[in-house]
Amino acid sequence: MNTKGNQRAVETENRIKYVFLNLLKEKDISRISVSEICKRAEIHRTTFYVHYKDVTDLMEHLVTEMYRQVVGLFVEEGKGMRPGGFRHLFELIQKHRAFFCTYMDALGKMDLTYDRLPAELKDNIDRIMPVMGYASREELLYHQTFFTEGLSAVIRRWIRRGCQESPEEMERIVVAEYRPNRKLFQ
Known part of the structure; x- marks a missing residue:
């Protein structure tokens, strides 16, 4: 099970953060969407929402x-x-x-x-x-x-x-x- 704190969850969070920080280099935060983060991190939206609200x-x-x-x-x-x-x-x-x-x-x-x-x-x-x-x-x-x-x-x-x-x-x-x-x- 992929619960917060296990290795897989930590790796997913790190991937989300990495993608997000790279997107910040390209554009303003107001123009970054959950969909774009998910696409670049190669995760489903539901996975994103397990970790963050938005x-x-x-x-x-x-x-x-x-x-x-x-x-x-x-x-x-x-x-x-x-x-x-x-x-x-x-x-x-x-x-x-x-x-x-x-x-x-x-x-x-x-x-x-x-x-x-x-x-x-x-x-x-x-x-x-x-x-x-x-x-x-x-x-x-x-x-x-x-x-x-x-x-x-x-x-x-x-x-x-x-x-x-x-x-x-x-x-x-x-x-x-x-x-x-x-x-x-x-």
Whole structure:
């Protein structure tokens, strides 16, 4: 039986995602149909519907997976912050540029909950807040919102410009902007 989680189901999901990501390189998400995905993935429509409700649901699943993967670039479960997270993020974006164009569009239309923190941050919030200079959890959430929106804008600009700068250069730019010791308003 082809139930979610077994090897055949996983392979089918991966084929659907692969076809979908390739279609995103060719056209806007609004012009991609379930029929077209099924034809290229060589599966029946009913098989598609076992995994996803529609194309939007497929995109939402990919966005969720991508969010987990992006958080994993910065935070290693049980070990804290990983070095080089921004460089890895920009390498990932460069590799999957078509997806990230659509992803960033979808992100702009989604109701994001900035009150959600990565598990590693949430587990250590009482220890992290004073070290980072935040007086309350709410202040940290405002900071997270500000940083996330700013980084999203930088990523959109980089993608619009065709990812001209290297991932290393983009990491340097973001890290330079994020230095807490910058005296911007003096």
